[in-house]
Amino acid sequence: MxxxxxxxxxxxxxxxxxxxxxxxxxxxxxxxxxxxxxxxxxxxxxxxxxxxxxxxxxxxxxxxxxxxxxxxxxxxxxxxxxxxxxxxxxxxxxxxxxxxxxxxxxxxxxxxxxxxxxxxxxxxSLAGLTAWQGLTEHGLLNAGERVLISAAAGGVGHLAVQLAKDLGATVVALASPGNHDFLHGLGADEIVDYRDDQQLAALAPVDLLLDLMGGASGRALLSYVKPNGRVVTVPTITAEEVIAAAEAKGLKATGMLKHIDNQQLASLVRAVAEQRLRxxxxxxxxxxxxxxxxxxxxxxxxxxxxxxxx
Ligand SMILES: NC(=O)c1ccc[n+]([C@@H]2O[C@H](COP(=O)([O-])OP(=O)(O)OC[C@H]3O[C@@H](n4cnc5c(N)ncnc54)[C@H](OP(=O)(O)O)[C@@H]3O)[C@@H](O)[C@H]2O)c1
CATH class of the missing domain: 3.90.180.10 (Medium-chain alcohol dehydrogenases, catalytic domain)
Structure with missing residues (x-):
């Protein structure tokens, strides 16, 4: 074998x-x-x-x-x-x-x-559970809230965009221009080129940042989070530095490590079967x-x- x-x-x-x-x-x-x-x-x-x-x-x-x-x-x-x-x-x-x-x-x-x-x-499995647990267990995302998702076109991000929309949130997605049509197709409400400072400066603040980049990129995105807003930083290697910077700004911040939950996975695959998730x-x-x-x-x-x- x-x-x-x-x-x-x-x-x-x-x-x-x-x-x-x-x-x-x-x-x-x-x-x-x-x-x-x-x-x-x-x-x-x-x-x-x-x-x-x-x-x-x-x-x-x-x-x-x-x-x-x-x-x-x-x-x-x-x-x-x-x-x-x-x-x-x-x-x-x-x-x-x-x-x-x-x-x-x-x-x-x-x-x-x-x-x-x-x-x-x-x-x-891995990307879907991470997206779901990041948005819900750690991010406590509610319908009507604004969520900023970095690396929105990637493995975790493209599922997080769809799941956050399904939860009733307004989704702000960061990606390079070549991925903007793709993210429109997934239902993102606002799509911003993360290399364009003018577009970034015009962003209205969000309730939750799902940081899929970590490090300097994650720290830079903290300025788009509302006072008392929430941050979930997903890459583990840089989690401590992003959490420290977020807490210094008065934000609630956490890292995460996805865990196996086959009930959640069953819900996710049902969403795929029902064409609510791609x-x-x-x-x-x-x-x-x-x-x-x-x-x-x-x-x-x-x-x-x-x-x-x-
Ligand atoms: N803690 C956990 O349990 C856990 C679980 C899963 C994943 N992770 C971590 O989470 C991170 C994301 O995982 P993934 O599987 O989604 O990664 P991925 O699929 O490799 O992400 C690729 C995406 O990142 C985007 N990107 C690159 N540079 C960017 C920037 N500066 N700003 C915004 N977007 C940018 C790219 O978009 P463009 O091509 O448009 O630039 C691309 O679509 C990784 O570090 C991974 O190790 C942690």
Whole structure:
């Protein structure tokens, strides 16, 4: 069974296809043929040795990245009654999604509804849960409020735009001009080129900033938040500095780490099935070209999601 692994932290060339043994199946597990795995910035940051992800696996190399998967059940353990052979399943894993086959607890993956494509299901879990939890659990977004979403055209951002609209908020989205039509199509109310100081200066203040850039960009956006407004800064590596700057301005600020919640994920995939939420997949790479996919995600200018095909 082939999987993409890193043997040491480093650049994208560290990702190599390796032969791995296929583990035996426990009674509560399923064996899944991976069709698609989502590629996320955390995959590349961890591969490079950065952040909490690298800290967690540094003593367990070689490591196979990949937290978001979609595939078909090949085999089910004797106690599994929620999935059958042939079911299309998807969800958020703790790693190793970049593998032709996976063995996981049956209850870690959900059934893909018939009206949802393999690709949309594959790109939903990590980015969708982050967007939802950022807006609701941490951002406490209410209908009628204004929310500013940076990196609005990216994996998390393009889902956050749609979810915030669905919650009844007015959505202000930041993106380069090439993504403005895309964001109009997703329902953003105001779309601003983040490199255009005049457009930025004309922005009316917002109740909530969903900061998907972090660092200096996140700090600069604090001036568009209303007094007593709220800030959720999503990139973990720079969270402390953005929170400190926000608190110095009297804003309520928090970082976040998305968590697995399969009830929330079921709601998100229902929204996709009902065409209230769309996962934009801008490119699919063969598994063997995982290094190219990592180079793309590291540009910081990916539209929507990119996937690996198993
Ligand atoms: N804490 C957590 O649990 C958690 C979970 C998920 C993600 N994250 C983090 O959240 C961040 C966003 O993730 P993602 O998957 O959405 O990333 P992504 O898909 O790589 O984001 C790409 C987008 O960023 C936009 N962008 C680049 N520079 C920008 C700028 N200066 N201002 C505004 N937009 C800019 C690009 O738009 P243009 O091409 O138009 O410039 C592009 O569409 C990453 O740092 C990721 O690691 C954290």
């Amino acid at each position: 082939k999987q993409l692994v890193i043997k040491a932290f480093g650049d994208a060339n560290q990702l190599v296809l390796a032969e791995a043994s296929s583990p035996a199946l426990a009674t509560n597990e399923i064996r899944v043929k991976m069709h698609y795995a989502g590629v996320n910035p955390v995959d590349a940051k961890t591969r490079a040795g950065l952040g909490w992800g690298a800290e967690a696996i540094k003593d367990r190399l070689p490591w196979s990245p990949g937290f978001e998967v979609m595939g078909t059940v090949l085999e089910a353990g004797s106690e599994v009654n929620i999935h059958q052979v042939g079911d299309r399943v998807f969800g958020l894993l703790s790693g190793a999604g970049y593998s032709k086959q996976l063995v996981v607890p049956a209850n870690s993956l959900l059934r893909v509804p018939k009206d949802v494509s393999d690709e949309m299901a594959a790109g939903l 996962v934009e997949v801008s490119r699919v790479y063969p598994l063997a070209e995982g290094a190219d996919a990592h180079r793309q995600i590291e540009t910081g200018h990916t539209r929507g999601k990119i996937l690996l095909q198993g």
